[in-house]
Amino acid sequence: MLHKEYEWVRQTRGVLLDFCSELEPSDFTRQIDGFGFQSVRDTLVHIADCYNAWLGSFILLKTKKPLTSKEKLQQIGLVEIKALFERADLYVNDVFEGLSHQMTEPIEREITWRDTGETLSITPGKLLMHVITHEFHHKGQIAAMTRQMGYEPPNTDVLGTRE
Numbered sequence: 001m002l003h004k005e006y007e008w009v010r011q012t013r014g015v016l017l018d019f020c021s022e023l024e025p026s027d028f029t030r031q032i033d034g035f036g037f038q039s040v041r042d043t044l045v046h047i048a049d050c051y052n053a054w055l056g057s058f059i060l061l062k063t064k065k066p067l068t069s070k071e072k073l074q075q076i077g078l079v080e081i082k083a084l085f086e087r088a089d090l091y092v093n094d095v096f097e098g099l100s101h102q103m104t105e106p107i108e109r110e111i112t113w114r115d116t117g118e119t120l121s122i123t124p125g126k127l128l129m130h131v132i133t134h135e136f137h138h139k140g141q142i143a144a145m146t147r148q149m150g151y152e153p154p155n156t157d158v159l160g161t162r163e
Contacts, residue, residue, distance in 0.1 A: 002128075006092055009132055012156045013085060016139055019154050020044070021078055023146065028078070032145045040142050044081045045073055047135045051088030053113055054127045055095055058120070062091070064112050092128070099124045 020028060020040060029041050037043040045068050053066035068076065068084075103125035111118050136156075143153040 003093075003096055006096070006132075008158045009135065010089060012139070012158060013135070015154050016142065016156045017044075017078065017082060017085075019146075019151075020142075023149075023151065027146075027149050027151075030149065032148060035141050035145060037138070037141075040145055041076065041081070042073060043138050043142055043145075045076060045084065047138050048081060048084035048088050050134050051091060051131045052084065054131055055091040056087070057112060058109065059099070059107060059124050059127060060091060060094055062094075067113055088131075095124055095128060103128070 023040065027040070029039050031038040035043070037046045049067045052063065056062045057064065057066040104123050106121045106123050108119060108121035111120055139156050143156065146153045
């Protein structure tokens, strides 16, 4: 059911990643004040890490280390970011396939990548909605960052996608 709708998310992400491949390398990693993750690269990694943490680790229990370390972040380029999103897409598919009948049943467990021992009770459907809206929020920030650098970012709205 939601596979087609998620394909729109992937299409708009592809538009953004294609645009990012045209940025000057120094602009891709340039620190821009006023944003939570201060470069295009760091923001893209954060978006992918969110999918990998909430879906891959919390829901599917497929990884205990879903977040990119600060040391590794400095070495990541667009090729590695695309690989992070490919893994995220696999996790989204696994959630669709394995939990389609349980999207509204809460899962309660520890958030393993946090040192606090914090637990959370939340439905897979709500986490799926969270990671998608989180991605669009940060895509808007990337558009704003690149505008500040003098670029004209493309439309990455779902309304701009092809059927």
